[in-house]
Amino acid sequence: MSNQNHPYHLVEMSPWPLVGAMSTMIMLTGLVNLFQKNSMTIMTLGMMMTILTMIQWWRDVVREGTYQGLHTKIVIKGLRWGMILFIISEVFFFLSFFWSFFHSSLSPAVQIGSTWPPIGIMPFNPMQIPLLNTMILLTSGVTVTWAHHSMLNNNFKEMNQSLLITIAMGLYFTLLQMYEYIEAPFTISDSIYGSSFFMATGFHGLHVIIGTTFLIVCMLRQLNLHFSNNHHVGFEAAAWYWHFVDVVWLFLYISIYWWGN
Numbered sequence: 001m002s003n004q005n006h007p008y009h010l011v012e013m014s015p016w017p018l019v020g021a022m023s024t025m026i027m028l029t030g031l032v033n034l035f036q037k038n039s040m041t042i043m044t045l046g047m048m049m050t051i052l053t054m055i056q057w058w059r060d061v062v063r064e065g066t067y068q069g070l071h072t073k074i075v076i077k078g079l080r081w082g083m084i085l086f087i088i089s090e091v092f093f094f095l096s097f098f099w100s101f102f103h104s105s106l107s108p109a110v111q112i113g114s115t116w117p118p119i120g121i122m123p124f125n126p127m128q129i130p131l132l133n134t135m136i137l138l139t140s141g142v143t144v145t146w147a148h149h150s151m152l153n154n155n156f157k158e159m160n161q162s163l164l165i166t167i168a169m170g171l172y173f174t175l176l177q178m179y180e181y182i183e184a185p186f187t188i189s190d191s192i193y194g195s196s197f198f199m200a201t202g203f204h205g206l207h208v209i210i211g212t213t214f215l216i217v218c219m220l221r222q223l224n225l226h227f228s229n230n231h232h233v234g235f236e237a238a239a240w241y242w243h244f245v246d247v248v249w250l251f252l253y254i255s256i257y258w259w260g261n
Contacts, residue, residue, distance in 0.1 A: 007072040009064070016057040023049030058217075065234070066226045076233045083237045087244050090207075094248050097200040098255065104192045105260055112191050116260070121193050122185045126257040129180050133173050134253050137208075140169035141246040144215070144239050152229050156222070163219050166242070170212035177205050197256060204248055211245050214238040 004010070027046025034043050065071035071079070105116045112118035124130060143166045150159035181198075188198040218235045221227060227235055 007074045009070045009072070009075045014057070014060065016053055016060070020050065020053045020057065023053050062221065062226070062234070066221075071231075071233065079233050080236070083240060087240060090244065094200070094203070094251075097196065097203070098251065100192075101196040101200065101256060101260065104196060109192075112193075117193050118191045121190060123193075123261045124180065124184075124257060126253070126261055129176055130253055130257040133176055134249065136169050136173050136176070137246045137249050140166045140173075141243055143169070144242050148235070148239050151227060151232055151235065154229050160219070160222060163215060163222065167212060167215050167219060170208055170215065170242075173208055174205065174212070177201070177208075200252060200256060204245070204252055207245050207248070211238070211242050214241060 023046055025046075027043055027050055030040070030043025030046045034040055108114050108116045108118070117123050143162045147159050147162040147166065150156070150162060186194045186197075188194050215238050218227075218238045221234065
């Protein structure tokens with residue numbers, strides 16, 4: 001690599017794509033086994049293999065960008081575009097859930113009483129926990145922006161403080177949603193309303209957990225002085241992802257919790 005005369009990163013041979021594909025296949029095979037035989041052994045093994053592969057693969061990416069200097073300006077540009085395209089794909093992922101919700105709510109079928117919410121469904125009060133969760137995510141969007149601007153100004157003390165606040169809010173949001181699910185008066189099998197509600201909010205909750213983990217990794221990297229004001233594409237990607245999670249929640253709150261109520 002020391003003799004290359006171009007700014008691109010030619011990735012070296014890595015076992016992680018093959019190991020990742022195998023571990024994902026084992027996990028999904030175990031999921032089928034769980035549905036058929038109520039056994040979690042194979043799925044747990046596959047999940048552990050997948051998580052370990054992810055940790056080691058991203059560890060190698062961190063090494064390449066932080067210690068080996070392989071993330072040049074052109075490589076960083078490619079990484080940014082990759083993150084943008086990934087977020088766009090996530091937008092269309094959630095679009096399918098919103099499409100299903102509005103299709104079912106704007107013209108309710110006879111089977112659910114030709115009304116929305118369906119007869120027998122007691123929806124959540126949008127002015128209680130859902131409104132609190134909205135305030136939490138909106139505030140966390142402000143704090144993660146604060147962290148970004150602090151990093152650009154080389155104010156790493158404020159960056160650490162604001163990033164820690166953002167992580168705490170992400171964890172608090174997850175705990176509140178867990179409580180909401182426990183106290184829910186309906187389940188995922190209660191007509192199309194239950195299916196739409198838990199699929200949309202559940203996948204959003206999963207994205208909040210992923211985003212919070214992303215920010216925790218950035219916090220650990222920041223404490224190890226991996227970032228600077230002109231070299232922080234990892235944190236930038238985490239901030240973009242967190243803003244995406246915020247915007248999706250706003251649409252969820254307005255459409256499913258408030259309008260759909």
